[in-house]
Amino acid sequence: MKKYSILLVAVLTVVSCKPKAIEVxxxxxxxxxxxxxxxxxxxxxxxxxxxxxxKLRLYDDTPLHRANFVKLIKDGNLEDAEFYRVVYEFMIQGxxxxxxxxxxxxxxxxxxxxxxxxxxxMARPVENNPNMESSAEQFFIIMGTRxxxxxxxxxxxxxxxxLTPEQKQTYLTEGxxxxxxxxxxxxxxxxxxxxxxxxxxxxxxxxxxAPVKKVPMKVTLTQSK
Numbered sequence: 001m002k003k004y005s006i007l008l009v010a011v012l013t014v015v016s017c018k019p020k021a022i023e024v025x026x027x028x029x030x031x032x033x034x035x036x037x038x039x040x041x042x043x044x045x046x047x048x049x050x051x052x053x054x055k056l057r058l059y060d061d062t063p064l065h066r067a068n069f070v071k072l073i074k075d076g077n078l079e080d081a082e083f084y085r086v087v088y089e090f091m092i093q094g095x096x097x098x099x100x101x102x103x104x105x106x107x108x109x110x111x112x113x114x115x116x117x118x119x120x121x122m123a124r125p126v127e128n129n130p131n132m133e134s135s136a137e138q139f140f141i142i143m144g145t146r147x148x149x150x151x152x153x154x155x156x157x158x159x160x161x162x163l164t165p166e167q168k169q170t171y172l173t174e175g176x177x178x179x180x181x182x183x184x185x186x187x188x189x190x191x192x193x194x195x196x197x198x199x200x201x202x203x204x205x206x207x208x209x210a211p212v213k214k215v216p217m218k219v220t221l222t223q224s225k
Contacts, residue, residue: 026103030064037067040074044223049215051200054193056120062108065122065187068136073219077137083215088201090177093123093140094217104133108185114167116176117144118190118197134185141190143201144176155179
């Protein structure tokens with residue numbers, strides 16, 4: 001069975017000093033991001049890399065995660081972002097490795113969103129996080145693998161998942177990583193450039209989760225307010 005311990009958010013020693021237009025804290029995260037989401041309705045994102053471009057659609061019904069991602073872009077917190085953790089046939093994880101914001105995101109699990117191939121999800125600390133709150137900075141995109149009927153049934157039972165027929169078919173034909181379902185918040189998906197995910201994931205350095213070379217990215221919103 002797949003392991004998701006690689007999605008642990010690293011303990012970082014460098015804190016971002018970039019100015020924020022609106023300060024978010026653990027105390028006001030819901031209120032601030034709810035209002036920010038109303039004022040900033042964008043949900044289309046472009047990630048440019050040396051391996052090609054990836055287009056993303058953010059889900060409107062994961063409003064805190066959507067608003068937070070839009071805010072990261074607008075505040076410049078992804079200006080030095082890179083895909084710094086890659087696992088072939090699993091996922092690529094990105095963000096600014098040195099960025100640590102002073103809040104986490106309340107989970108926004110939805111049974112209709114699952115970790116299919118191309119799913120955009122937020123990383124989170126696995127330990128000491130009983131409410132499964134998301135990182136505010138680090139995200140990942142699923143490459144995944146296709147499931148066999150036997151593996152599908154076994155993992156559904158093991159993880160206590162109740163998938164729809166459509167979701168089962170997706171895991172069988174397109175692939176994904178169902179061991180992450182209802183543990184990490186899916187808040188968007190790839191709409192173009194899924195092959196770029198594969199190319200970046202292939203860069204995994206033997207014996208580590210780091211790519212063999214840096215994979216910088218440029219992240220922009222492609223939908224005007």
